[in-house]
Amino acid sequence: MARISLNQTFLGTMFVVVSLFLSGCTSSANNRYWGKTVAPTDNVLRYISGSEPESLDPAFGTGQPEARVYMALYEGLLEYHPKTMEPIPAIAERWELSPDGTEYIFHLRKNAKFSNGDPITAKDFVYTFRRALSPELASRNANLGYYIKYSEAYNSGNMFVKDGDGQFLLAKDFVKETEKKASDTPEAEPETKTESAAANFGAATEFQTFINAPERLVVKGSEKERAKQLEADPKLKAAVEGKELVPVTAENLGVEAVDDYTLRLKLYQPAPYFVQLIPHQLFRVVHQPSIERFGKDWQRVGNIVGSGAFMLSVHRPYDELVVVKNPNYWDAPNVRLDAIEFYPLEESTTMMNLYKGGSIDSVYNHIVPPAWLDEIRQYKSEYQDHPEVANEYYSLSVKKPPMDNLKVRQALSLAIDRYALAQFRKTPKPLSNFTPDGIFPKYDEARRKVFGERLKAENISVEEWSKQRLFDPEKARRLMTEAGYPVVKAGNGWICPTFPVDKVTLNYNTAESNKAVAEFNQAQWKQNLGITIPLKNMEWKTFLPFRSGVQYEGIARNAWVGDYMDPFTFLNLFYSPQNDGATGWHDPKYDALLDAANKELDEQKRLEMLATAEFQVLQEQLVIPLVTQATNWIKKPYVKGLYPNPGTLHAWKFVYLETDPNKWDTNADNLMKESDPQVDEQIRRVMATMQK
C-alpha cells in the first residue's frame, strides 16, 4: 500500500511540475472563487492587519495596523460607521454641541464595562484624555487633541502667568504678540469667543466657570525657549517679568466629568468636524487601575484590560494576535464573531498565498500586487476596489527655480495623462483636485458650486475644467513655452532644449510601485514636453526629512491618508508653517480662510469656504495631483459586514461569517449599496439612541 501511494504521490508531483511548465498560470480561472474557499466551520475571523503593532496602547500607536487591533480591544465615546466612517454611538449613546460650537456633551450609556467588569464612567474618559495629552506619554498623535482647551499648553509643558493679586494674565491682552508666535494651532487664535456670559451648556459647575473664562496667557515651559519667546516680544516680557509662573496641569484640560455618565469637552474655538475625531484611537478609553498597577507591562496578556467588543487572549509578536469576544462588553449579545485572529504580515505575496490556500479570510487594503490584478479582478465576489480617503500627488519646491514659475508647474501637471496613469496603476482613479473625489459627497457638491462661480469669468464649466486638468498636452506645451522654455517639434516628438533639467529631479521613496509611477510620469513629460527629468529614490526614513525640509529640487512624491472624515484633513497640509505639503509655500490669507471656515457653524458655508481654499491650492499648482487611492483588497465571500469604507477600518462587532453559500457575496462592487438586513438592523439599533 505504502509503495503504491508513494508512487502516486511521486506521479502527482511530477504531473504538477510538468504542468507548471506547460500550462503556465491558467490554474483556477474557471473556478467560482479564487483559491480554496470553504464555508467556515468555526466562528473565527482570520485577518491580516498589517505590520506588527508598535504598541497595544491606543494613545501611543499611530498607524492603521494598530488602529485595526485597537478597534477590537478598545471602544471610545463614538465608533466609526462600518460603511461611511461617520461617527456613530458607542460608549456614548448620544452627544450635543453647544450653540456656539465650542462645547460638546457626551451622554454615556450606563451599562458600559471594561473587560474585567469594572464600569466605564465619564471619569475614565477624563483619565484617558488627560493621559493621551500628557507630555510624559509623549504620544505622536497628541496634536489631534489640540482643539481641546489648554491641551496644547499642557502637552507642551507650558505655563500660565499669575500676577501679584492672584489674577492670571489673559491671552486677549497680548493678541498681536501671540499672533506672531510661529504656531499653526488654535491656541494662537485671538478671537476665541470665551465669554462666560453666554448661557451655560449643560450643568453649571465650578470647572465650567473656569474653562469658559477668558483664555489665559501661556508662555513656554522650558527656560531657554521662554527667554527666546520673551526676547522677541518686549511687551510680553515686561508683563511677565517678576510674575509667578504656574505650570498648566492635566486638571486644566477642557475635559470634565459632569457626573458619572456625562462628559463635557471644551474646545478653543468652534470646530464642527472635531466630532469626527472622537472615534480615533487616541480617545478610546483605557483602564486606569491596571495601567497604574502594571506600569509598562500593562499591555501584556493577563494584565491588559480593554473596553472593546473583544479582549486580548494571545499575543505572539510578528506571528499572531488573537482577540476573543468580551463577555462584559455592553453590546456583547450583538457581537457576532467568537474571536479574531490578527496576523501581522508585510509581504503581499505571502498574504496572497495564505489567502489562496484558504488560511485567511481577509487582508487589509492595497494588498493585491499589480501583476495579480488581472486574474483576481475576475472574482467579483471577492475583489473590491472602492475610493479611499487618500490621495497621491507630487509636491513641488515652489520657492526654487524653475518651479517658482507657476506656468512651469502647470505645464508639468497638464502633461501627465492621468487616465492612462490610472489605467496603468489599475486600481486608483484619476484626480485633478487635491482632496480625493467621491469621498465627501457634501463637499463635492460645495466644490462644484464654488469652482463654478470662480470659473464663470473664464467661461468654462467645472466639468470641462476638471477634465482639462486631467490631461491637456497642447496647453502644457503652450504654458512651458510662455514660461520661457520653448517646446518645439522634433520629428515625431517634442524637445525643450532650454529647460534646466539639472535643477529638477523627481524624488521618491524606494518602492516598486513608486518607481513604476515615476517612470510612467517621466515618460509622459518626455513624450508631451520633450523634457527628461531624472529620477532619484531614497530609503523611507532618509526621504522624510529630505522632503519635509524641502531639500529636494523640483518634485517629491507624496501621499496622504485622511486622519478623519473631513476635507480639512487634506487642506490642512498647506496650513502654514507646518508645511506638511512639503512645498515651502505659505500664505497667511489661506490660513485665515481655513481658520474662518472652521469657526463657521453652518456646514454648507463652511464647506464652501474650504472649497475656496482648495481652489487656491489648485490655481497656484503647489502640487501635481495624481490619483485618488482605491482600496484594492480581497475578502472571502462568506465574510459579511466588512465594508470597503474610505479608511478600511472596521468596527468588528458588525462582522460575521455566513455559513450558507447561497447567502455569500456575489458582487463586491455592490457591497456599499446593497443592504445586509442583519448588519443594517444592528446599525439602526445602535444609532437609535442618537434621537433621544
Place this chain on the structure above:
Amino acid sequence: MLSYIIRRLIIIIPMALLVVTVTWILIRMAPGSFYSSEKKLPPAVEANIKKKYGLDKPVLQQYGILMGNIIRGDFGDSLKYEGQSVNEIIRRHFPYSATIGILAYLLALAIGLTAGIVAALKQNSAFDYGSMSLAMLGLSVPNFVLGPILVLIFSLWLFWLPPARWGGASSLILPVITLAAIYAAYIARLTRAGMLEVMRSDYIRTARAKGLSEWKVLLKHAVRGGLIPVVSFTGPALAALLAGAVVVEKVFAIPGLGNIFIQSIFNRDEPLTLGIVAFLSILIMVFNLLVDVSYAFLDPRIRYE
C-alpha cells in the same frame, strides 16, 4: 589549547563593544528618526518624545549612558515596540530562526555530504555529473525564487502544506527545504573537492597499503581530512543561519530574528539594532572559535599552543 581558547574568549567582549560603537555611529549618521513619519510632528510633541527617550541630552552623554547599560547587559527598550525590552525581543525571536536554521543545516549536511562523498568516490560517473549539476542549479536559484515555487506546488495546487506562518511541523517543511537548498549544494561541492584531494594524498595510499578495508580508509582517514573545507564553511554559515534568513522569514512569514533585525534598521530602532548586532557578533565570534578548535581534532597536523 586551553589558554588559546581563553585568550580567544576574552577578546570577544571588547570586540563586540567595538562593533556596537561603530554601529551606533552609523545609525546616528543616518538621516531620519524612529518617530519620523508621513506626518510632521509639531515641535512640542517632538520635544516630549526627545525628553522621554533621553535624546535631549548631549550626544556623548547619551553614548556614555548607552555603553554603561550595555556593559551591564541591558540594551534598554525598543523604541518602536513600546514597553518591550531588546533582550526580551531577542530571546523571543531567536528560537524561531535557530530552529529553522539548525534543521536546514542538518538537512543540508545530510544531502550535501552524501552527494559530495559519493560523487567523489564515483568521479566522472553519471551520479557525479548529475548531482553536481543539481548542486550548480541549487547554487544559482535564489531562495526567493525557490520558496514561492515550492509554495505554488505544495500549498496552492496540492494543498498539502501550509503556504506560510509558523505552526506545527508541517509548516517547517517548506522553509527548511528552501533554506537548505543552497547550503546543501555548496556543501556537496566542497565535500567532493575536499574528498578528491584527500583520496589522492599519500596517507590514504599508506592506509590502503596497510591493507585496511576500503570502508575503513574512507571513514577513518579520508572523511576526516576531506571535511576540513566543510567545517571552515560551517562556522560562518551556521552563524548566518541561526541569525535568521531574512528572505525565507519574509516569504514564509516566520517571526524570526533576521527580519526583525532588518526592520529595526528601517525603523531606526537604535537599541534593537544595537542589541541584535552585539548578539550576532558574539555568535559569529564563538562559532569561528569552535571551528578553529575543531580543526585540531580533524587534522592532526594542526596544533594550538
